[in-house]
Amino acid sequence: MPLHIPLAPAAAERSVRTALHSTTPVTPRPPRLGEGALQPVLPLPVHRLAPVTGPTEPPRARLTGWRFLLARDGLAVGAAETMLTADGWAFSHFCEGPFIASSERxxxxxDALPGPYQPRLLSVPELYMLTLWLHSDPGADPAAGDPLPEDLLMPLAPAPPGIAADRAVTTAALLPLLTSRLAPLGLAS
Incomplete structure:
Protein backbone atom coordinates (compact mmCIF):
# COMPACT_ATOMS: atom_id res chain seq x y z
CA MET A 1 0.00 0.00 0.00
CA PRO A 2 1.79 3.17 -1.14
CA LEU A 3 -0.49 5.49 0.88
CA HIS A 4 0.63 6.32 4.39
CA ILE A 5 -2.51 7.74 6.02
CA PRO A 6 -1.38 10.19 8.69
CA LEU A 7 -2.70 9.98 12.24
CA ALA A 8 -5.05 12.81 13.07
CA PRO A 9 -4.57 14.65 16.34
CA ALA A 10 -6.50 12.78 19.05
CA ALA A 11 -8.34 15.99 20.00
CA ALA A 12 -9.55 16.44 16.41
CA GLU A 13 -10.98 12.93 16.28
CA ARG A 14 -12.49 13.34 19.75
CA SER A 15 -14.24 16.56 18.65
CA VAL A 16 -15.80 14.73 15.68
CA ARG A 17 -16.96 11.83 17.83
CA THR A 18 -18.48 14.28 20.32
CA ALA A 19 -20.31 16.13 17.52
CA LEU A 20 -21.65 12.84 16.15
CA HIS A 21 -23.21 12.04 19.51
CA SER A 22 -24.44 15.55 20.27
CA THR A 23 -28.15 16.31 20.34
CA THR A 24 -27.74 20.08 20.37
CA PRO A 25 -28.74 22.23 17.40
CA VAL A 26 -25.18 23.61 17.31
CA THR A 27 -24.11 20.52 15.37
CA PRO A 28 -27.08 19.55 13.21
CA ARG A 29 -26.48 16.70 10.81
CA PRO A 30 -27.25 17.25 7.14
CA PRO A 31 -30.31 15.25 6.05
CA ARG A 32 -28.30 12.68 4.09
CA LEU A 33 -26.35 11.70 7.19
CA GLY A 34 -29.62 10.83 8.92
CA GLU A 35 -29.70 9.12 12.25
CA GLY A 36 -27.73 6.11 13.31
CA ALA A 37 -24.16 5.14 13.91
CA LEU A 38 -21.48 6.85 11.85
CA GLN A 39 -17.78 6.08 12.09
CA PRO A 40 -15.09 8.71 11.36
CA VAL A 41 -12.64 7.12 8.92
CA LEU A 42 -9.82 8.20 6.60
CA PRO A 43 -8.60 11.32 8.43
CA LEU A 44 -6.86 13.73 6.04
CA PRO A 45 -5.27 17.07 6.84
CA VAL A 46 -6.84 19.92 4.87
CA HIS A 47 -4.48 22.58 3.56
CA ARG A 48 -5.51 25.77 1.79
CA LEU A 49 -3.48 26.89 -1.20
CA ALA A 50 -2.31 30.46 -0.73
CA PRO A 51 -3.11 32.83 -3.60
CA VAL A 52 -0.84 31.97 -6.50
CA THR A 53 1.24 35.02 -7.39
CA GLY A 54 2.89 33.75 -10.54
CA PRO A 55 4.15 30.71 -12.42
CA THR A 56 7.64 30.94 -10.95
CA GLU A 57 6.52 31.42 -7.35
CA PRO A 58 6.53 28.16 -5.35
CA PRO A 59 3.08 27.19 -4.07
CA ARG A 60 2.35 27.81 -0.41
CA ALA A 61 -0.24 26.06 1.71
CA ARG A 62 -1.35 26.20 5.32
CA LEU A 63 -3.17 23.67 7.44
CA THR A 64 -6.80 24.68 8.06
CA GLY A 65 -8.19 21.49 9.60
CA TRP A 66 -8.74 17.76 9.40
CA ARG A 67 -11.49 16.07 7.41
CA PHE A 68 -12.85 12.66 8.37
CA LEU A 69 -15.09 10.70 6.05
CA LEU A 70 -18.15 9.42 7.90
CA ALA A 71 -18.99 5.81 7.14
CA ARG A 72 -22.12 3.80 7.76
CA ASP A 73 -21.92 0.07 7.04
CA GLY A 74 -18.58 0.60 5.28
CA LEU A 75 -19.92 3.26 2.90
CA ALA A 76 -18.91 6.92 3.14
CA VAL A 77 -22.05 9.04 3.42
CA GLY A 78 -20.57 12.37 4.51
CA ALA A 79 -17.65 14.05 6.20
CA ALA A 80 -16.86 16.05 9.30
CA GLU A 81 -14.24 18.80 9.53
CA THR A 82 -12.32 20.15 12.45
CA MET A 83 -10.44 23.42 12.82
CA LEU A 84 -7.60 24.59 14.99
CA THR A 85 -8.63 27.16 17.59
CA ALA A 86 -6.75 28.90 20.38
CA ASP A 87 -7.94 26.09 22.67
CA GLY A 88 -6.89 23.28 20.33
CA TRP A 89 -8.84 21.20 17.83
CA ALA A 90 -12.59 21.79 17.62
CA PHE A 91 -15.39 20.41 15.48
CA SER A 92 -16.20 22.77 12.60
CA HIS A 93 -18.99 21.31 10.44
CA PHE A 94 -20.51 18.32 8.70
CA CYS A 95 -20.22 18.01 4.90
CA GLU A 96 -22.08 16.16 2.21
CA GLY A 97 -22.08 16.34 -1.57
CA PRO A 98 -20.01 15.11 -4.51
CA PHE A 99 -16.60 15.53 -2.86
CA ILE A 100 -17.39 12.63 -0.50
CA ALA A 101 -17.59 9.94 -3.20
CA SER A 102 -14.86 11.68 -5.17
CA SER A 103 -12.52 11.59 -2.14
CA GLU A 104 -13.08 7.86 -1.72
CA ARG A 105 -12.50 7.24 -5.43
CA ASP A 111 -3.46 3.61 -3.63
CA ALA A 112 -2.78 1.88 -6.96
CA LEU A 113 0.00 4.32 -7.91
CA PRO A 114 3.62 3.23 -7.57
CA GLY A 115 5.65 4.79 -4.81
CA PRO A 116 4.79 5.84 -1.27
CA TYR A 117 2.72 8.97 -0.64
CA GLN A 118 1.12 10.77 2.26
CA PRO A 119 -2.42 11.79 1.27
CA ARG A 120 -3.67 15.25 2.17
CA LEU A 121 -6.40 17.50 0.86
CA LEU A 122 -5.53 20.77 -0.84
CA SER A 123 -8.29 23.34 -1.15
CA VAL A 124 -8.33 26.09 -3.79
CA PRO A 125 -11.39 28.04 -2.62
CA GLU A 126 -11.15 30.70 -5.33
CA LEU A 127 -11.89 27.98 -7.89
CA TYR A 128 -14.22 25.92 -5.67
CA MET A 129 -11.66 23.16 -6.12
CA LEU A 130 -10.50 20.36 -3.85
CA THR A 131 -7.61 18.04 -4.70
CA LEU A 132 -6.12 14.95 -3.17
CA TRP A 133 -2.54 16.05 -2.54
CA LEU A 134 -0.12 13.14 -2.63
CA HIS A 135 2.91 14.38 -0.73
CA SER A 136 6.06 12.59 -1.86
CA ASP A 137 7.49 12.39 1.69
CA PRO A 138 5.25 9.87 3.46
CA GLY A 139 6.98 10.51 6.79
CA ALA A 140 6.53 14.29 6.76
CA ASP A 141 4.61 16.15 9.42
CA PRO A 142 1.08 16.22 7.92
CA ALA A 143 0.47 19.67 9.39
CA ALA A 144 3.45 21.30 7.69
CA GLY A 145 4.94 21.78 4.27
CA ASP A 146 4.03 23.14 0.89
CA PRO A 147 3.30 21.27 -2.34
CA LEU A 148 6.59 20.18 -3.89
CA PRO A 149 7.07 20.17 -7.69
CA GLU A 150 7.19 16.34 -7.68
CA ASP A 151 4.12 15.91 -5.46
CA LEU A 152 0.99 14.68 -7.21
CA LEU A 153 -2.33 16.50 -7.18
CA MET A 154 -5.53 14.68 -8.13
CA PRO A 155 -8.45 17.12 -8.59
CA LEU A 156 -11.66 15.80 -7.09
CA ALA A 157 -14.89 15.79 -9.06
CA PRO A 158 -16.46 18.12 -9.79
CA ALA A 159 -13.34 19.88 -11.00
CA PRO A 160 -13.41 23.29 -12.66
CA PRO A 161 -13.93 23.23 -16.45
CA GLY A 162 -10.77 22.27 -18.31
CA ILE A 163 -9.21 20.51 -15.31
CA ALA A 164 -9.42 16.71 -15.37
CA ALA A 165 -10.78 15.08 -12.22
CA ASP A 166 -9.43 11.79 -10.90
CA ARG A 167 -6.13 12.20 -12.76
CA ALA A 168 -2.89 12.61 -10.82
CA VAL A 169 -0.55 15.28 -12.17
CA THR A 170 2.53 16.86 -10.68
CA THR A 171 2.25 20.14 -8.82
CA ALA A 172 4.63 21.57 -11.43
CA ALA A 173 2.16 20.63 -14.21
CA LEU A 174 -1.04 21.79 -12.48
CA LEU A 175 0.24 25.03 -10.95
CA PRO A 176 0.53 26.94 -14.28
CA LEU A 177 -3.08 26.02 -15.11
CA LEU A 178 -4.24 27.24 -11.70
CA THR A 179 -2.21 30.42 -12.08
CA SER A 180 -3.82 31.18 -15.45
CA ARG A 181 -7.28 30.51 -13.99
CA LEU A 182 -6.69 32.79 -11.02
CA ALA A 183 -5.12 35.62 -13.07
CA PRO A 184 -8.46 37.03 -14.29
CA LEU A 185 -9.57 37.23 -10.67
CA GLY A 186 -6.61 39.48 -9.91
CA LEU A 187 -5.09 36.78 -7.72
CA ALA A 188 -2.08 36.06 -9.88
CA SER A 189 0.29 38.23 -11.81
Missing part, protein backbone atom coordinates in the same frame (compact mmCIF):
# COMPACT_ATOMS: atom_id res chain seq x y z
CA UNK A 106 -9.34 9.37 -5.49
CA UNK A 107 -7.87 7.52 -2.52
CA UNK A 108 -8.53 4.17 -4.24
CA UNK A 109 -6.88 5.43 -7.44
CA UNK A 110 -3.93 6.85 -5.52
Missing amino acids: AVRLA
